[in-house]
Amino acid sequence: MMDQSQLKEIEARCIQEEQPFCTAACPIHVDVRAFMAALAKGDIRGARRLLDRAMPFPDIVGRVCDQPCYSFCKRGEIGDPLSTGRLERYCVVNSQTVLKLPRFPAKKGRVVIVGGGLSGMTAALDLARKGRNTTLMTGKACIGGTLLDFDEKLLPKKALLQAETILADYGVILQTATALPTQFIVSLASDYDAVYVDLDEIEPGRLPTAAGRPDPHTLALGPEGCFAGGGAFPDTAAFSVIKQVEDGRRAALSIERYLDKVSLTAQREMEGVRTTRMHTVTSGIAPVAEIVPADPDAGYSDDEARREAGRCIHCECLECVKQCVYLREFKEYPKTLLRKIYNNQAIVQGTRSANKMINSCSLCTQCTMICPHDFPVADICRTSRQEMVRDKHMPPSAHEFALEDMQFSLSDFCTLSRHQPGSSTSRYLFYPGCQLAGSAPETVKNTYAFLRQQLPDGVGLLLSCCGIPAHWAGQDGLFAKTMANFKIEHEKLGKPTVITACSSCLALFKEFAGEIETISLWEVLDGLQLPTDRAAARKPEQPLTIHDPCTARHQQVMRSCVRNICTRLGLDIVEHDYNGELTDCCGYGGLMQVANPPLGKKAARVKAERSEHAGLAYCAMCRDNLAASGSPVAHLLDYIFPGQKDGDPLLRNNPGFSGRHENRARLKEEMLAELWGEAAGPGPDHARIQLIISREVAELLDSRHILDDDIRKVIFHAKQTGKHLINPHNNHHLASYKPVRVTYWVEYEPAAQGNVIHNAYSHRMQLPEELS
């Protein structure tokens, strides 16, 4: 399990929680994004609350801030930035204080602020709020410094008087009209624990030369406990309102540290204007011109303010979430997801509520491709599954169905390993993979025939499963065993070059059996003369959109061979945006559809709906899942090797779990008989039970992960033992049987042609008779 520092390191790669550009550029980090959202809804009080939280004296600063954030606003990339300053003014003019920040209990230390400009006012307010005994002295009759020169229309004097009241409320001792000669200022340093000089009122020249220039990060002067800031920028002499606030706040924090005797310099990067790593994509967002108030003096009307705030694009990242149906479903972005997974692993006693989430990711790595910092969600989820398996916390129901299906594909009923008929060596080995064998057994035969005819020196055949379900399920032991057996079989056949029809098998062999030479079927076919005459006969009338499988994400050669083949077949192909490296998973990846069937269905629909055209897949699972989602979709092999009896390839049914299961066994049996003249071993006894299943019931069984084979076992067991229930009214039978861990119940009606299946369901709870 990862430790805290690894967690932090990976978490930091997701920048969704970084500040938006406006907030980072704001010296006091007003939450501009939320402010805009509130104003866009017409919630002026909500907006005011955000200003009250971040700003000292919102009635002043909100009116006259010089908005340095403006030029950083992301909307500027596609037109006019947000008029944040004007909107803040609108907000404070039209509202009263909503949030009064609390005053902390009194703490030690007496502080004097010399000069009543906005930086001095801010420092005094911040320190007083923190419970420090604070005195503010000004030579003027009223506080405000340069602000006193502002036009009454821009900043009414009463806002400054109100500020005096606020300061007094927080306990600041105000001394106005106080003579402040240099000598007096110097003497204050010994009378108080800390001094802040506001350079807006006290020109730098009046400080003793020994004081030096304030340090830019801490605003500390030479002598201990003395600080200075505010006023015009020394180089340009320009005056910035928000710079006064920034300096006052920075000085107050320095003084706090000084009084608490902690480092003045450590960890202050977060203060003031910051850089942000936020990543926001603006392509596709329409530019909207700035809303200018009809009467500039009066500022925005309610409607104008709403419209201007409504231009905010709510800067955030979520680029991966926008595309990934899984992240959307669980309402997480990778950083929060990782946190939950980490906490889930840390649970010793109690409910591991993130299990389902961990098992629902398709491990497709689309997010990692999209993320500006390659956030590795798939790695995290898969590693977490491995740990759950290792620690015996993996819920048995999550993957068992898929793993049993895999074991069946690896069993004697389905596997077949042979040299080409009449040959005792193989230069090549055709490896269709369990899913193509299950989905389109006829196509496997035709493809194999073509390869035998076209390729020299023997093409062997290996019907099996690469073991990817175990890999996805975090079952390391099972996966390693499967891979080892594959290597043994491959060696027995004389180490031929493996031709894979499935991109998952290929990706897996490349990663875990790198020493074995592998090539994708598509690359092989692209190098051969294709039987185009037959394809032409079935060519679809409409253009098709290609759907790359998620395991082809990093297999550029294969993807381009597929496109070449399409061109050579004369297929009219249209590309969509989420193909190639950005392609979606169809719902099979990572066993998503097994651990979370409704989400698997959504994933298939999302993938199919990336284009309005009918689809062309070249992964058997993509083909079947997209077909199941109701989209017309063909498999590319359907156009190269059309079967004799097949109808329109675009309308071929999804065989479902059961169909694939039985196709595999039948394929072995038939190929063995047709090509090698051998009979397969006898099937299990229950295989003789005949079933009659309507389409609706078949769909129900598929969704409940109940195979026809399971049903045969139940009925066979009932016949053997005579144990079952009966409903005398309609002669329905109800029987149950537990082949391994799941108990299946089947309601059926024996008839002359077979057993009509009415219903079936299952549970994992053990009944008394099974307890022993």
Add this chain to the structure above:
Amino acid sequence: MSNFSFIEDTSWQCAGCRQPLQPTKVNVSYLNSVFNVELMTCPQCGMVLVPETLAMGKMLEVEQLLEDK
């Protein structure tokens, strides 16, 4: 789930014993947890009926709860 009762009138009868089913207390278990529940069973051979609503409802719920423990 303990002390829960799933007693309902049912048309199902034990085919072997030709007996109507009767409410009986039985122990069911999953992942080291045992529950005493009342189910319809054959009074003669003890064959238990798990109706669909129970299997796909309460039982499933409890199974998943236990799996996440």
